[in-house]
Every structure is written in structure tokens, then in C-alpha cells.
Amino acid sequence: MVAAKAATGEATSGEINSWSLHRTSVETTAGAEAAAAASVTRGNQAQDGGEPRGNGALQTKASRTPKMAAPCGKPQDGSSAPGSVPEGTIHLYSMKYCPFTCRTRVILEAKEIKYETVNINLLNKPNWFFEKNPLGLVPVLENCQSQLIDESPITCEFLDKSYPARRFLPTDPYQKAKQKMLLELFNKIPWGVSAFIRLCVAVHSAMDFEGKDKLEEEFQAQLNNFEQELAGPKTRFFGGDSVTMIDYMLWPWFTLLEPFSLSKFLELTPGLRSWMQAMQQDPAVKATATDSKAYLGFFQLYTQGNLEACDYSL
Known part of the structure; x- marks a missing residue:
């Protein structure tokens, strides 16, 4: 497609x-x-x-x-x-x-x-x-x-x-490496880019396709993995208690959840839901936000x- x-x-x-x-x-x-x-x-x-x-x-x-x-x-x-x-x-x-x-x-x-x-x-x-x-x-x-x-x-x-x-990038080499590894994980998981868009297309057009159920299961499983990334250190953001580079790198895809009615997948991930609420208050995020209807x-x-x-x- x-x-x-x-x-x-x-x-x-x-x-x-x-x-x-x-x-x-x-x-x-x-x-x-x-x-x-x-x-x-x-x-x-x-x-x-x-x-x-x-x-x-x-x-x-x-x-x-x-x-x-x-x-x-x-x-x-x-x-x-x-x-x-x-x-x-x-x-x-x-x-x-x-x-x-x-x-x-x-x-x-x-x-x-x-x-x-x-x-x-x-x-x-x-x-x-x-x-x-x-x-x-x-x-x-x-x-x-x-x-x-x-x-x-x-x-x-x-x-x-x-x-x-x-x-926004950590100065500590290990912390910087951790952020880059998490970004690589996001880029390589099934829903990171193309499959995420496929799911959005399916929801928006009310169409079905072979493997949709499996894709949704994988989507939820990967959200759960990112939930654990937040739960481990018990911080508000992926890089600590304030916004860092990794938060900004991940954020644009999470903004697609609302316009494509995918927020239901956050019901099992309260940490991610809280992270999204915190990110929405960030001044830079507000300045670059796109209205759901426009998208x-x-x-x-x-x-x-x-x-x-x-x-x-x-």
C-alpha cells in the first residue's frame, strides 16, 4: 500500500x-x-x-x-x-x-x-x-x-x-546509549512505522485485512513493553523526570492514537497514558500540535x- x-x-x-x-x-x-x-x-x-x-x-x-x-x-x-x-x-x-x-x-x-x-x-x-x-x-x-x-x-x-x-540528549554515555537503543527498538518493532500506518488506514476506512487481529495483538504487546520501560525506573518520562530527546523522538506517533480512535490500546498501559498527558503540557509539543480533524x-x-x-x- x-x-x-x-x-x-x-x-x-x-x-x-x-x-x-x-x-x-x-x-x-x-x-x-x-x-x-x-x-x-x-x-x-x-x-x-x-x-x-x-x-x-x-x-x-x-x-x-x-x-x-x-x-x-x-x-x-x-x-x-x-x-x-x-x-x-x-x-x-x-x-x-x-x-x-x-x-x-x-x-x-x-x-x-x-x-x-x-x-x-x-x-x-x-x-x-x-x-x-x-x-x-x-x-x-x-x-x-x-x-x-x-x-x-x-x-x-x-x-x-x-x-x-x-x-535534551544525556551527557552520560550510557544514558545516551540507552535512549538510542530504545529508539532503535521503536523503529524496528512491527507497529513502529509501516504497520502502524496500516492499522490507521484500516481503522479510518473501516476496512479489514488479513492479519489485522494479529497486528492489533502485536500493537498492544509492544505498548506493554514501552509501559515496562516507564515502570522500571518509575519516572514520568522515558529519560527521567523531565522531557528528554527520546520522549520527543517517540511522541509524533503517539499523537496518531486519538485521530484514528486507537486510544483504547492505552487502557492496559496507565503509565503510557500518564506520559501522554504530561507530554501534551509541554510548550514545544503544544506549539507543534496538529488538530485531529485536520490530520x-x-x-x-x-x-x-x-x-x-x-x-x-x-
Whole structure:
């Protein structure tokens, strides 16, 4: 199921061949140091959700004239790349609903880094984006030195080291290794990425498929394993009593439980349920939250192959 897998962006977006149209949205998010100068009402509440953080926002859109579809799914010229990255700013090439890019956005917000978001339509990728990442995957970071960093865990570690005022990765080598091992476990378990999306598709469309019951059993079993990760040290978060990198790395997938009516799986995991409630109070999580109705609207268009899906509610 290509559409279901590609919705994650980082995992399989290279499989999408519909690149004949493109629209890029640029959102400028001022950092904390510009808060006093920002007097514009936050213009992207539908995208970010949560409460404004007092630093304002500007949003513009750019589009190009539609052309005939390129043969064999190859990208076409016709759209213009964003200009150079201003000094003191970072460009984040993103897709609003992609959980991988949510990881990077939440770290940018948590560290109060000044950045501009360039929203890439993963169903209609512009030719120039492949110069940023030959695989055409998001997220990608670009700084004023034209340095490009991709893959969500790598972008987040880069930000954590480059902006050390507030660190989210442990400095202790063993604790850092434990977080990375837990992330690897999450990435490799059956529901981590593709199977999770399959389950969401099945629930959303009220369809059934062979192996659904087994998938749900595995889903519950893995939730139980993560429950034990919290129960062992008896902490509120996976890295201790405050939010750390591993919490932000796992969080985007747990946000899908509510819109896809999967919260029932938390009935047997009170620790995870409490963790989710605590995460929802985090300022960076609030600033990057997406409304459940908006996500379902996107998902419905995406599974239909609608080329406007990635731009839904921008």
C-alpha cells in the first residue's frame, strides 16, 4: 500500500511518482530573541495548534504553473527554490503531517531556535528539492553555510549539539546509549512505522485485512513493553523526570492514537497514558500540535491520491 507507507515522508516518500504539480508553503517562525519585535498575530494556528508562544509568525505561499506530467515519475523543473538562508536562521524542509519532521520541529521549538519552514508537497516534489536531498525525503535542515542535514534523529542530534543552551540528549554515555537503543527498538518493532500506518488506514476506512487481529495483538504487546520501560525506573518520562530527546523522538506517533480512535490500546498501559498527558503540557509539543480533524482531512485526501493532500489546511 504505497499511499499508506509514503505518508510518513522519511520512510518511503521516494515511491511516489506524481510530481507534475507543486506548491511550496513558507512559514517564517521567529525565535525567542525576536519576540519583542514580532507584532504579527500567529497566522498558522491551524497548522501548529496549541497556544501561541509569543514570537509571532508570518506565512506566504508560492505556486508554479501546472505542466504536463513527467514520464516515468521523474521530477520536473518549473518551481523556484527558496533563497539563501539568512544568518542566524535555519531552513526546515518539512511536510506538515509527517511524523518524522514533527521530531525536528519540536526540537526547534523546544530549543527556541529561529527557523523557517518550507513545506514540501511529497506528492508533487519540486525538482530543486532533490538537490537538498537526493532521496527526496523530509526532514532536511539547511543553515546559512548551506550545510544540509537529513534523517530525523540526525537532525535532532545536530540541533542539540549546535545549540547547547538546553540539552535534551544525556551527557552520560550510557544514558545516551540507552535512549538510542530504545529508539532503535521503536523503529524496528512491527507497529513502529509501516504497520502502524496500516492499522490507521484500516481503522479510518473501516476496512479489514488479513492479519489485522494479529497486528492489533502485536500493537498492544509492544505498548506493554514501552509501559515496562516507564515502570522500571518509575519516572514520568522515558529519560527521567523531565522531557528528554527520546520522549520527543517517540511522541509524533503517539499523537496518531486519538485521530484514528486507537486510544483504547492505552487502557492496559496507565503509565503510557500518564506520559501522554504530561507530554501534551509541554510548550514545544503544544506549539507543534496538529488538530485531529485536520490530520484526518489530510489522511483522507492522501489515501485517495489527491495532489492537494500535503497542503491541506495550510
